[in-house]
Ligand SMILES: [Zn+2]
């Protein structure tokens with residue numbers, strides 16, 4: 001096997017505690033998600049030259065999700081969308097089209113993230129809760145659906 005990249009090493013380390021090997025099929029799924037410029041559905045993943053039967057791709061995505069490699073986004077669209085977990089990418093938010101279900105990634109200014117986090121910490125303190133993160137999705141209409 002060729003020398004492992006830092007990225008592959010991190011994925012391997014996430015899989016190990018779950019007794020999962022970084023098989024060719026799982027590599028294909030992870031590389032396709034890495035190459036995608038937005039969260040994708042299973043049918044889209046299979047179109048992206050992931051040479052796996054749908055059932056096997058689905059099962060492996062589910063295992064990758066359990067291991068914290070993949071994040072599954074459910075927004076009430078026909079199909080769930082998949083992306084790499086934030087531990088492998090970066091913290092971001094989603095713009096979701098109400099009409100066609102398209103999901104796009106957006107990153108907020110670090111200053112705005114800090115403002116959000118301190119606001120959340122303040123309101124959580126009122127109920128003796130310590131926040132460790134947030135998920136904020138923005139709904140609307142994409143350019144094609146307007
Ligand atoms: Zn749309």
Ligand SMILES: [Zn+2]
Pocket residue numbers: 091092093108113116134136
């Ligand atoms: Zn954020």
